[in-house]
Structures are given as C-alpha cells and as structure tokens.
Amino acid sequence: MKILITGGAGFVGHHVVSECLIRGHHVDVLDCLTYASFGWDRLRNIGVGGHPKLRVYTKDISRPFTEGLIGELGQYDAIIHMAAESHVDRSIENPLRFVETNVIGTVNMLEFARRQLNLKQFIYFSTDEVFGPAHKNTKFSEWDRYNSTNPYAASKAAGEEMALAFANTYDIPVLITHCTNVFGERQHPEKFIPMTVQNLLCGRPVLINADHGLKHIGGRYYIYAGDVADALLFILDRKKIDRGKLNIPGTQEINNLNLATWIAEIMGAHMETRLVDPDIGRHSHDLRYDLDGDKIAKMGWSPPVLFGSKMVRTVKWFMNNRLWLEV
Numbered sequence: 001m002k003i004l005i006t007g008g009a010g011f012v013g014h015h016v017v018s019e020c021l022i023r024g025h026h027v028d029v030l031d032c033l034t035y036a037s038f039g040w041d042r043l044r045n046i047g048v049g050g051h052p053k054l055r056v057y058t059k060d061i062s063r064p065f066t067e068g069l070i071g072e073l074g075q076y077d078a079i080i081h082m083a084a085e086s087h088v089d090r091s092i093e094n095p096l097r098f099v100e101t102n103v104i105g106t107v108n109m110l111e112f113a114r115r116q117l118n119l120k121q122f123i124y125f126s127t128d129e130v131f132g133p134a135h136k137n138t139k140f141s142e143w144d145r146y147n148s149t150n151p152y153a154a155s156k157a158a159g160e161e162m163a164l165a166f167a168n169t170y171d172i173p174v175l176i177t178h179c180t181n182v183f184g185e186r187q188h189p190e191k192f193i194p195m196t197v198q199n200l201l202c203g204r205p206v207l208i209n210a211d212h213g214l215k216h217i218g219g220r221y222y223i224y225a226g227d228v229a230d231a232l233l234f235i236l237d238r239k240k241i242d243r244g245k246l247n248i249p250g251t252q253e254i255n256n257l258n259l260a261t262w263i264a265e266i267m268g269a270h271m272e273t274r275l276v277d278p279d280i281g282r283h284s285h286d287l288r289y290d291l292d293g294d295k296i297a298k299m300g301w302s303p304p305v306l307f308g309s310k311m312v313r314t315v316k317w318f319m320n321n322r323l324w325l326e327v
Helices: 011-022 041-045 067-073 088-093 095-114 151-170 192-202 225-237 256-267 294-299 307-320
Strands: 002-006 026-031 054-058 078-081 121-127 174-179 181-183 206-209 219-224 244-248 252-255 273-276
Touching: 002 011, 011 026, 011 041, 011 225, 054 067, 078 095, 078 225, 088 095, 088 151, 095 121, 095 151, 121 151, 121 225, 151 174, 174 225, 181 225, 181 307, 192 206, 192 256, 192 307, 206 256, 219 225, 219 256, 219 307, 225 244, 244 294, 252 256, 256 307
Parallel strands: 002 026, 002 078, 026 054, 078 121, 121 174, 174 244, 181 219, 206 273
Antiparallel strands: 219 252
C-alpha cells in the first residue's frame, strides 16, 4: 500500500514508519520536525534515511495544504493521522497551540482525505485520556462518554468529533483508535519512563503523582510502541474496511511508584522519591486510565505479553543512549 503518516518523525510515529517499511509499504511522512520529533533524529537513528520507499515532507498540518503539496503527495490507500501536540503540562500552559494542531490540523487532514479517490482507511490515532479517570474496576468501551480533564484530552476528543462528522457527511472511512500509555526507545524525556531514567542518572528525586492526602498513587496501562505499530498494521491489512472506534489496550497496569522502583532496580541505582499532591503538582492529573480491549481481541489481535522484557530493553537503551535524555 501507499500510506501517508502524519507525525511520522515523532515517537510512536517513527515506530509505525519502521513497521510499514519492513512490510514493504510505500510511506510518505508529514511532520513539523519540532522539539517533539527531534527533527530527523528518530528516522535517522532507525536507519531509514534515504529509504527508496520513504518520502518525508516538512509540514505544519495546522496550516492549510497548498495545491502544490497536494499535487506532489498524490493519492493514498491509507492515512494514519498521528501528528499531535501530546504533553499534558504543555497543554495547560498553552491550550491554543493544542487546538491549532489537534483540532484544526485534523480538519485539514480530513479535507485532504476528501480528495483521495480510493482511500481504504483514515485512522485517527487518539488516546484513552478522552474518557477521563477510570476508577477502580472501570474499563472504558469505545463509545463511552468523554470526560476530558485537561486541554490535551479535550483537543483530541474534539478531533475525534470532527473525524466522525467528516465520516458521516463525506463518507470518509474513518476509524478512531484509543491507545493507552506508550513506551519505547527514543521517547521524549518529558515522559515518565525516560524522565525517571534521567533523574536516576543525575541523582535527582523521582516525583510521583498522588491524590489529595497522598494516599493513592497514580498508575497506567503501558504498551510498547512496536506493539502499537503492529496493531495499526493489523487494521490496515484486514480485507474489511473498519469504521467507528477501536481501543488498543495496554499489556500491563502498574502504578508509578512501582514502575519507578522497577526502573531503579534495572539500572542498579539508588532512588529517592517524592509524592506530589495535585494541589502542588498538576491539578488535572488523572490517577488511572483503562480501556476495554474486547473488540480488537474478537477481531484477532491482542497485545503480546512480553511487557517485562520490553521494559527492561527500553530502560537499558536509554542508559546506553543518554543523548536522547538531553533537551
């Protein structure tokens, strides 16, 4: 297939690009090449620079497409729309930028999709954060109500609604995926796992978000970036054109204190921790997310169970590639 991937130089995106090329697809990437993508560094690091089936275009999707670029890109079998501003703290500081990229940028991509004559699938890569916090034993299904607790989540939810509107109005084959927390090599150090590695290497305390009163510690379901790529390619390889919404569940739930302790054990490092009350840290911190993965399991895909070995590999990769922890 010929596939267009927005945000393909980003963290999850470059793993998807790699998997697409391994399977023989032609890939075009649209990316701003900003701080979040480390410019070309991720694509260069995985050795796909100059690949005969890869083209990369520097493009801010929050700005309209020019006719010249539309003509240069041509037609696609599939579009995987992953480009997004994704860091919650940054969304609290500058919510408008998140609206520009995650909402207006999504509309621009949908307008581009309307020009595609034989588009098989438009995947909008969203997040479990649109549902808000999942209390104990709560799993959110694809069509459950939204309860965004920060501007990032709200901007992704708004993008979803625009994607559904274009699907209903213009018959674009939209599939929205919700994904749990992703980890892996070359992740930005503002995220918890590489940030913890960095703090331990520098001898700094690891901050752990908790609830009011510091009685309950936040946690997440985690999934390896390569497994996310495998799930997306599983969707594209299906003969059936899937529409609507689909959860991509995590493989392992772990609270942040236990995760930080595990990372310290892998590194052989001494760890000092500090619990953070939301009144002092992030007011909109959600302690827990969870997704119901029954739908994709019935389709024939489930996340691999090698969570432990992939976490160990990721931590050791950052220890051996410390330049990726510097911003």
